[in-house]
Amino acid sequence: MPVTDEDGGPEPAVGRQPLSPTRRRLPRAEVEEESEDGGIDEESIAGSAAPTAGGISEAAFSPKFFVTEKELGRGGTGVVLLVSHILDGVSLGHFACKRVPVGDNHKWLEKVLMEVQLLQQLSHTNLVSYRHVWLENVHLTTFGPSVPCAFILQQYCNSGDLHNYILSAAKQITKEQLKDQLRRRSRGEPDISSDLNGPRKLPFEQIISFFRDIASGLNYLHSNGFIHRDLKPSNCLLNDTGIPGQELRVLVSDFGEVQMESVARKSTGATGTISYCAPEVLRKVTPDGEYENFTAKSDIFSLGMILYFMCFGNLPYVGADMMNEENENLDTLREEIMAWPGLDGGTRLRPDLPERLYQSLKALISPDPSVRPTAEEILMGIEMQEGTPLVKIESSRPNSYFSC
Structure with missing residues (x-):
């Protein structure tokens, strides 16, 4: 039962069921090779087809539904x-399905499945939430061989x-508009296009609603001894239940970098x-050693x-580009983040x-991790947000509090 497209034909990226995966094994070195951005290069995986030991069993592959x-x-x-579950012509709903090339490398598959075990x-x-996981052979390139991929079915x-939700209101700026903006800024003139190309301005109530949702998910992770390590707006997904009167709900996703809080950091550089x-x-x-470890406070x-x-x-960094990351x-931005002095107490960008x-x-x-509250303290502060801050933070500043 092959994965199909909406018209009932074979999905172009998948095609017909290929020969046994044991006949399309990939060299370990090429499967584990990372691209420049730290990810796995699907093109390099798709272009490899030599057999090697330590591969994935053919019995691990599943039919497609x-x-x-x-x-x-x-x-x-x-x-x-985005996939729909179709059984004998009956639709059983929509799901998000993460496709990760694993080649014929059992070690890499184990790493991928760590996310599944966590979910x-x-x-x-x-x-x-997690639903199911399976393996399929997929044609990642038009003329390349099929490549074993793990499919992780999720909610x-x-x-x-959240990233696109806020920036969707911002129009793409042309080169001429950008030049005009730079000229105006150099002359100290106001940027007349800032409102037209600006991000969505969230009201305070919606900010707190979204913030509460993310903090709640993060608090659950932390209370179970896990650190997310890659928390960002693009990993905060929005869901509309369709029920009148209910707000958009935010769900934290992408647990591929999650680690136990007690585990020492193994990666080099930034994750x-x-x-x-x-x-x-x-x-x-x-100077030439390992990086500092991720902690719950780095998640905060x-x-x-x-x-x-x-x-x-x-973001408060000159080197950060929200529209075109x-x-x-990266070197300049990294230095800027490491030198971050903290929020200016007198800065009020939105009165x-x-x-x-x-x-x-x-x-x-x-910049001082000991000053940051815990996720639990954040949620307590939100619950008691009326009036002055009410939740004490155990930090180097004994009289500091947290509240939204």
Whole structure:
């Protein structure tokens, strides 16, 4: 039963059921080779076909029951597809399906399945839920051989992600418009196109609603001993239940970088999008040694930067490019983040937002991890948000509090 497209024909990316996967094994070195952005290069995997030992058993492959409708997103390790479950012509709903090339490398498959094992353990209303996992052979390139891929079936969130939700109102700026903006800025003149090309301005109530959802999901992870490590707006998915009166709900997704809090960091460099990384995880313990470890407090910093993004539609870094992340100079941005002094106490970019939110934001994105509250304290502060801040933070500043 092949995966088909919407018209009933074979899905172009999958095609007919290929020969046994044991006849299309890929060299380990090519499967494990990462692309420049730290992800797995599907093109290099698709172009490999020599047999090797330590491959994946043919018995691990499953029949296919889903119709691919479109691509939802693309990340460092694969793509996410929107699929519908069709059984004998009966639709059983829509799902998000993460496709990760694994080649014939059992070791890499084990790493991919660590995310599945984590999803099986965790169940929370603000975490994307797991449904099923299987292997298929997929033609990733037009003329290349089929490549074994892991498919991770997950809950589908029907309203996109937080990053696009906020920036969807921003129009693409042409080169001429950009030149005009630069000329005006150099002359100290106001940017007349800022409102036309600006991000969505979220009201305070919606900011807090979204923030509560993300903090709730993160608190569940932390209370179970896990660190997300790659928290950012594009990993915060929005779901509309369609029920009148109910708000959009935010669910945290993408657990490919999650680790136990007690586990030492194994990766080198930054994991995920560095724009939302805490300064300490970008620093090396010694000049030529390992990087500092991820902690629950580094997740809190990322959460704080998401709150900043929801409030102002950008980040406080000159080198961060919200619209075109690929244009960022990573070395320059990394240095800027590591030198982050914290939020200026007098900065009020949106006068319509309450003072207590600015004070809370200052604690969340403090360069000192001990000043940042825990996810549990954040939720307590939101519950008691009326009036002055009420929740005490156990930190180097004994009289500091958190509240939104």
